Amino acid sequence: MAKTKDSKVEERPKWDNKVQYMLTCIGFAVGLGNVWRFPYLCQIYGGGAFLIPYLIALVFEGLPLLYLELAIGQRLRKGSIGVWNSISPLLGGVGIASMLVSFLVGIFYNTILAWVLWYFFHSFQNPLPWSQCPLNDNQTDYNVECQRSSPVNYFWYRETLNITPNIETSGSLQWWLVICLASAWCVVYICLIKGIKSMGKAVYVTATFPYLVLTIFLIRGLTLPGAIDGLVYLFTPNWDILKNPRVWLDAATQIFFSLSVAFGGLIAFSSYNEERNNCERDALLVGIINSATSLYASISIFAILGFKATTAFNSCQQDNILTLTNHFEIPDKNITLETYDQWFEHLNSTYPKEIANLPLWHCDLQTYLGQSASGTGLAFILFTEAVIEMPGSQVWAVLFFIMLLSLGLSSMFGNIEGVLTPINDLKLLPKWIPNEVVTAIICLISFLTALIFTLGSGNYWVEVFNNYVGSVPLLIIAFFEFIGVIYVHGMKNFSEDIYFMTGSRPSIFWRQCWLWISPLLLLIVLVAYVIVQAQEYPVYPAWNADREPFPGTDTLNYPEWVFAIIILLCVVPVLPIPLVALYRLILRCTKKSSARTDLNPYSNDGFQIET
Amino acid sequence: MLRFSLSELLQLLKNFCFSFSGKMLEKILILLCLTSAAAGQLCKPDASDGYKVRLSIKTALGDQAYLWDEKEMFLFRSTMAYAMRGQLNQQFDVSNIIVCEETARVSFWFVVTSPLNTSNLVDKKSVEEAVRKHRNRINSAFLLTDETLEFEGIPRTLEAPFTPDTPPWLIVFGVVMGAVVAGIIVFIGFSVVQKKRKKNKKTPEDEDSEEEESRGKTMENGAANEGVYNMSFTDEERFTRI
Numbered sequence: 108m109a110k111t112k113d114s115k116v117e118e119r120p121k122w123d124n125k126v127q128y129m130l131t132c133i134g135f136a137v138g139l140g141n142v143w144r145f146p147y148l149c150q151i152y153g154g155g156a157f158l159i160p161y162l163i164a165l166v167f168e169g170l171p172l173l174y175l176e177l178a179i180g181q182r183l184r185k186g187s188i189g190v191w192n193s194i195s196p197l198l199g200g201v202g203i204a205s206m207l208v209s210f211l212v213g214i215f216y217n218t219i220l221a222w223v224l225w226y227f228f229h230s231f232q233n234p235l236p237w238s239q240c241p242l243n244d245n246q247t248d249y250n251v252e253c254q255r256s257s258p259v260n261y262f263w264y265r266e267t268l269n270i271t272p273n274i275e276t277s278g279s280l281q282w283w284l285v286i287c288l289a290s291a292w293c294v295v296y297i298c299l300i301k302g303i304k305s306m307g308k309a310v311y312v313t314a315t316f317p318y319l320v321l322t323i324f325l326i327r328g329l330t331l332p333g334a335i336d337g338l339v340y341l342f343t344p345n346w347d348i349l350k351n352p353r354v355w356l357d358a359a360t361q362i363f364f365s366l367s368v369a370f371g372g373l374i375a376f377s378s379y380n381e382e383r384n385n386c387e388r389d390a391l392l393v394g395i396i397n398s399a400t401s402l403y404a405s406i407s408i409f410a411i412l413g414f415k416a417t418t419a420f421n422s423c424q425q426d427n428i429l430t431l432t433n434h435f436e437i438p439d440k441n442i443t444l445e446t447y448d449q450w451f452e453h454l455n456s457t458y459p460k461e462i463a464n465l466p467l468w469h470c471d472l473q474t475y476l477g478q479s480a481s482g483t484g485l486a487f488i489l490f491t492e493a494v495i496e497m498p499g500s501q502v503w504a505v506l507f508f509i510m511l512l513s514l515g516l517s518s519m520f521g522n523i524e525g526v527l528t529p530i531n532d533l534k535l536l537p538k539w540i541p542n543e544v545v546t547a548i549i550c551l552i553s554f555l556t557a558l559i560f561t562l563g564s565g566n567y568w569v570e571v572f573n574n575y576v577g578s579v580p581l582l583i584i585a586f587f588e589f590i591g592v593i594y595v596h597g598m599k600n601f602s603e604d605i606y607f608m609t610g611s612r613p614s615i616f617w618r619q620c621w622l623w624i625s626p627l628l629l630l631i632v633l634v635a636y637v638i639v640q641a642q643e644y645p646v647y648p649a650w651n652a653d654r655e656p657f658p659g660t661d662t663l664n665y666p667e668w669v670f671a672i673i674i675l676l677c678v679v680p681v682l683p684i685p686l687v688a689l690y691r692l693i694l695r696c697t698k699k700s701s702a703r704t705d706l707n708p709y710s711n712d713g714f715q716i717e718t
Numbered sequence: 719m720l721r722f723s724l725s726e727l728l729q730l731l732k733n734f735c736f737s738f739s740g741k742m743l744e745k746i747l748i749l750l751c752l753t754s755a756a757a758g759q760l761c762k763p764d765a766s767d768g769y770k771v772r773l774s775i776k777t778a779l780g781d782q783a784y785l786w787d788e789k790e791m792f793l794f795r796s797t798m799a800y801a802m803r804g805q806l807n808q809q810f811d812v813s814n815i816i817v818c819e820e821t822a823r824v825s826f827w828f829v830v831t832s833p834l835n836t837s838n839l840v841d842k843k844s845v846e847e848a849v850r851k852h853r854n855r856i857n858s859a860f861l862l863t864d865e866t867l868e869f870e871g872i873p874r875t876l877e878a879p880f881t882p883d884t885p886p887w888l889i890v891f892g893v894v895m896g897a898v899v900a901g902i903i904v905f906i907g908f909s910v911v912q913k914k915r916k917k918n919k920k921t922p923e924d925e926d927s928e929e930e931e932s933r934g935k936t937m938e939n940g941a942a943n944e945g946v947y948n949m950s951f952t953d954e955e956r957f958t959r960i
Binding site: 224225227228229231232286287289290293294296297300301305432433436437438439440541543 | 772775776777822823824825886888890895898899901902905909913
């Protein structure tokens, strides 16, 4: 019997304890999208009614895929490329596709973290820099662009991004963003420096801190005036919206992208587990906690946004009160917010002509509540504006941005592991290079590639990557994952694997889901998504300071060369799947002998081949 | 103010009518009527050299708001006289500031007459400059701000936002980056030291490990039974199960 342990060979790294593994998976799944995409979808798709398609998609699409990935990674104990190579060499491309997608998503995701870091660094000033406009060059008046939009918009678009009017104008590298990006990559590197040993310790903080901050914001938000209005607006169900197929599509895509499946990261994480581990319970826990976090975050966020809307409404009313008070010479503070309506009625009936000539705003709370945004617009514009109004703004700003940083970091770990684990497993690099150096090289290459996003047009490129890399390729990879595990590896073998690991075979629900419900759903979602995207020429919002009227964004068509890049971004990550299959087929056909190909049943790496 | 000046004049009139002849009395009366009329004409709404002032005391001070009465108006007139003295270096007095059209809003119009010739008004520009120069002092006399003590038509002087020499964000960035880079150096140094220690320990054990190597290729996975479970057999198993 060959001794397999040797002082020269390293054992596969292991998690210190189950908690680290669970926190890492939860941290990977729970990311920025839970905080800034789900509440927005919930709001525009009829509040409480949106939860129905969302939960259906979770049960029939999200959980089966999650369980599948965790189980296959744990059983085969390899990263994504190794797993698919083991199942069938023809499917090796799936792993490479996962690795490519993880890399591409990682580079733009960390740019968002660089922006979060920038805001975090600026939250230590009093007053907050996004609360006032700077003066213009002559010191005679405030900066024109700032006055026309708002200090918050100005700080985001001009002082942070220094954005160009369109994607074709590249601008130059913004040095402040470069150093923020460098620090973001350094933070990622230091957490990953010892592989899962260091990452496992880092996730104790990065995975739990967001919950603490969300709770603090929830309590603070609920005590602010107008919070209830925001929550009512968010959760009031509009059942008619369920007839719109777009809602179902968005729910399915949201749950899919939210769980971070098909990146290869989850497979990598579960491969470091011990073999006999109840991955069914793990999958259920991760999936349910992810959705629960989305809900919890939306309550906190919308309490704060409700407060913001109420404040905006009140200041609009105050403007009107001032106009009326000044015009009719009514004593100060006779008209208040509460008595405004009565006064207005009275004045309107007595002096209708004068009222008609006054520049009175029409203030509507619903309009302010309806001003929603997702993504960077929510975090860097809406929320920062709300934070200015709260007493003790610096504390809330710092807490908020640290929360975003933790959420983003724990997702970044998964992305980078999705790249590192296959490289380590495939032994692509010579053994004498230590792991730390490999991690450093990957971080350095990612940093250099991500410098595109620090150009003047960087934000537009982040949008391009966000919309197109992190969408269609993942759906295709997930589809092939189902095919690969259930049909190529075989349902029976997979059930045996699960029996080996957990001690019981998967129930009929899981089997039916894996066999046809989930792949079918995924196929429908994929086709529908492609159709919806293809129906109109892709457009993007551009911030143009010279635009009339201002503020607002231009909606521009992507120029043709960008459109070509978009197509490339959708196609290139999934290209390895057919390419590798073809390559292996050709190899199999040309080399009839079984010495070199992996399909050799006699080469099981445990015993030496003696000829 | 006009009321007071009229009653004062009437009092004077009574005193004079005992000491002067009828003709003088008539002249004085006419003169007085003219001056009061002139004063009335000097201060009127939309006067070309006048300004409208609005005070929002309750908005600024809430519970501690004071009542606007003639004492406060006197303070206003004297503060304006002070501002005009500072601007034009002439001996402005309280009587040079004429106020009219007072409302319950607490708003009124005022004009400034020249101390050299009370029928002439000081031009708008000088008044504006005087107000802007001394805005702070005028505001603080009434415990108000630029928004709550409004001079219609006189824009506020903008306060430049305070910009420190070193942007504070660079300081925070320096702290964070310093900590991270220090951590990286510590970690890498630690692992280099550990590897060196391992190398020194390994040299006596080299002979044993060579023997183990010849016995079989070892797996990185560490699982002892990996050699038995071979994935490549999966397809055949389905058909060749005994």
